[in-house]
Amino acid sequence: MMADRDTNYRTVLADVADELTDDDAKALAFELVIPRGERGKIINGRTLIDVMEKNEMVSEDKVDQLLKLLRKRRYNVAATKLEGYKQTQNTITKQGAVSGLDTCDSPSGQEQSSSDRYQMNQIPRGHxxxxxxxxxxxxxxxxxxxxxxxxxxxxxxLFGEVLNFEVQDEYNLNYEGTNEVISKMAAKEDHKDCFICCVCSHGDGQAFFTTDGGKIEFQYLMDKFKPQNCEGLRGKPKIFFFVTCLGERFQEFHKDGIGSDGAGLMGKLSGLWAKEADFCICLSTVPGYANARDPSKGTIYVQNVYECFKANYKSTGLIDMLNDVRERTNEKLKQNPVQLKSYDSPICHISPTISTLLRKVYFSS
Known part of the structure; x- marks a missing residue:
C-alpha cells in the first residue's frame, strides 16, 4: 500500500513538472523562501520539485504550498493534477480512520468526545x-x-500548510487598506469551522499601528467578528494572535518568580476581554511590556507557537498548546539568560491567553 502511494505521488509530481515550462519554473522559484544558491538550481519543472523536496516544502503528505503557488500563477492544468492527488490522499486517510488503521488523536489513545469540542471537520478549516x-x-x-x-x-x-486554513496574507497596509480588508473578511459567508487572525506590528497595549501610523484598537477588530456582525461565525471559535509590543520595557525574572508591576496582570488585561463567547485572544506579551524579537529569527513568541503547534496539534488542544508555548519560552530563557543593560534581572517573557471559548479547540478532525 505504501509503495503504491509513493508511486502515485512520484507520478503526479512528474506530471506537474512536465506541465511547467522552464520560464514557469524559474518564476515559481522567486516565490519560494529558500537560500539564494538553491534558487539558482531551478532551471525547469523537475529541478523545482527537487529543490522543494530538499527544503521539505513538498512531500507525500505536504503538497499545499506547491498547490497554492500553481493556483497563484494560474498554472491551472498542473494545479488540477495536484488537486486530484490531494483529494485522493484525503479519501484514503478518512477510509483508514474509519477502518481502524489510524488511531485517534487523543493523547491517551481513546476517542475524544465530540460534545466537548468545537467542530473541526472541514478542509480548509476556515479563513x-x-x-x-x-x-x-x-x-x-x-x-x-x-x-x-x-x-x-x-x-x-503553520496555518496554511500544517493546520489547513485558507490564508489571506496582507502586508504593510495603511489604515484605510487594513479596515477594508477586515470588513471584507467579516462579510464573507463561507467561514467554515473556525476563524484565525494574526496581527504583527507595533502596538500600544490596546491597539496596533498600520504603516501610515493609523491606530486600530484590538477590540474594534474583534467586534467585527461578533455574531451580530458576522453571522457565519456564530457559535464557532474566533482566535486572535496579537504579536505586538504593548509597552517599552521587557519583563524580568525575580528571585520570587516572574515580575510584574503594581497594576497587576488582570488589571492590565481587563480592557481586552472579549465581550462575547467563543473568542480566544493570544498575546505575545503582557500589556505594558515589550515584545522580544530577534531580527534574524523573528519574535520568540511566533517561533515557539510554530514549533509547539506543528509538533502537537494532532493530539493536543489549543489552550494546552498555548500553555506549553508559555512554559517553553521561559524555560529557554532560564537556560540561556539574557541580561540587558539597565535591567536588574534577566528578561523573561509571559504570553497570556484570554479565553471565552465554551468548548475545546482541536485542529484535527
Missing amino acids: CLILTYDEFTSESKLRKRAGNEKDKVKLNE
Whole structure:
C-alpha cells in the first residue's frame, strides 16, 4: 500500500513538472523562501520539485504550498493534477480512520468526545487573516520591525500548510487598506469551522499601528467578528494572535518568580476581554511590556507557537498548546539568560491567553 502511494505521488509530481515550462519554473522559484544558491538550481519543472523536496516544502503528505503557488500563477492544468492527488490522499486517510488503521488523536489513545469540542471537520478549516507590518512612514515616527518577515513565513506555513486554513496574507497596509480588508473578511459567508487572525506590528497595549501610523484598537477588530456582525461565525471559535509590543520595557525574572508591576496582570488585561463567547485572544506579551524579537529569527513568541503547534496539534488542544508555548519560552530563557543593560534581572517573557471559548479547540478532525 505504501509503495503504491509513493508511486502515485512520484507520478503526479512528474506530471506537474512536465506541465511547467522552464520560464514557469524559474518564476515559481522567486516565490519560494529558500537560500539564494538553491534558487539558482531551478532551471525547469523537475529541478523545482527537487529543490522543494530538499527544503521539505513538498512531500507525500505536504503538497499545499506547491498547490497554492500553481493556483497563484494560474498554472491551472498542473494545479488540477495536484488537486486530484490531494483529494485522493484525503479519501484514503478518512477510509483508514474509519477502518481502524489510524488511531485517534487523543493523547491517551481513546476517542475524544465530540460534545466537548468545537467542530473541526472541514478542509480548509476556515479563513486565517494575517496582517503584518514592518515598514512605516516617516510621519508615523515608528521604527522598522526587523525580523517581521520570519514571522510572516512561519505563520503562513503553520496555518496554511500544517493546520489547513485558507490564508489571506496582507502586508504593510495603511489604515484605510487594513479596515477594508477586515470588513471584507467579516462579510464573507463561507467561514467554515473556525476563524484565525494574526496581527504583527507595533502596538500600544490596546491597539496596533498600520504603516501610515493609523491606530486600530484590538477590540474594534474583534467586534467585527461578533455574531451580530458576522453571522457565519456564530457559535464557532474566533482566535486572535496579537504579536505586538504593548509597552517599552521587557519583563524580568525575580528571585520570587516572574515580575510584574503594581497594576497587576488582570488589571492590565481587563480592557481586552472579549465581550462575547467563543473568542480566544493570544498575546505575545503582557500589556505594558515589550515584545522580544530577534531580527534574524523573528519574535520568540511566533517561533515557539510554530514549533509547539506543528509538533502537537494532532493530539493536543489549543489552550494546552498555548500553555506549553508559555512554559517553553521561559524555560529557554532560564537556560540561556539574557541580561540587558539597565535591567536588574534577566528578561523573561509571559504570553497570556484570554479565553471565552465554551468548548475545546482541536485542529484535527
